[in-house]
Amino acid sequence: MRKLSLLLVLCMVLVSAMGLTGCASYDFAETDTAVVLAEDALAMMADGNVILVDMQDESDYNKNHVENSVNIQRSDINVNEPFSNMVAPKETIENVMGSRGISNDTMVIAYDNKNNMDASRLWWTLKVYGHDNVKVVSGGLTALEAAGASCSDMASVITKAEFTATDLNEDYIATKADIEAQVNEPDANMMLIDTRSFEEFNAGTIPGSVHIEYLKNNHNDKTIKSSRDIQITYIEKGLEPETTAVLYCKTSIRGAETFVALWNAGYRNIKLYDGAWVEWSADKDAPSDTPADNSTPVNSNSQDNS
Secondary structure (H helix, E strand, O other), X not given: OHHHHHHXXXXXXXXXXXXXXXXXXXXXXXXXXXXXXXXXXXXXXXXOOEXXXXXXXXXXXXXXXXXXXXXXXXXXXXXXXXXXXXXXXXXXXXXXXXXXXXXXXXXXXXXXXXXXXXXXXXXXXXXXXXXXXXXXXOOHHHHHHHOOOOEEOOOOOOOOOOOOOOOOOHHHEEOHHHHHHHHHOOOOOEEEEEOOOHHHHHHOEOOOOEEOOHHHHEOOOOOEOOHHHHHHHHHHOOOOOXXXXXXXXXXXXXXXXXXXXXXXXXXXXXXEEOOHHHHHHHOOOOOXXXXXXXXXXXXXXXXXXX
């Protein structure tokens, strides 16, 4: 029975692979441009124009971080008005980056200790403000330590720089009006993806959403899956490269991790609904689906208000 089960699993993997490369042809963009392996990130640090950004909370940073990394917290690049964890204004981003020694010519390499989601949120934030020279370390601090990174509890010495952001690029942002339009008149070329936990999804979701939890993008060791694996996962859910993916979670921090995983896998038609579930659910007139009867209260703190 065990051998038969293994055989079935192998057959399913082969069918998935054949479906992606054999019968169907998909036009993906360049892959492996957003995510970097820990050992490669350390090698890149030899370049003097690279800043390693630690996206841990300040208290965690003060206990342990990769030597010479600079700390940027989630709260530094987001504001809580009108809803939690909305992207901060241009001027704020300019001040934060400049104060951490980041200029427009800097290669930014970001890591965190939360399943890549805070590093990914920085990646997306810099992307929408015109800074493309940024990568996420797959697996975060744990992976860097395993790769031999020297760590410290001492704050890094920072030489301030000047950072000039562009105006917000709304190509990568979805608004509540965009979501309302999709709910009222569904576009077959758009897919709403709820990246929250299954428990949260079952308690209430935006009508028409497909559930793909952001953790599906990661291996058990929290490293991000290969571009190939991500492509297979999302193609099986019906997301082709030509389809516009609109991602959200509670406050679109986890959604940003899916954004990076998809971008790294060659998807380019991607938007993050920044207002996310907190904005949608705050409107008592906004419709929602409850895929399952949820008699157990959802733990709102289980994902760090993300």
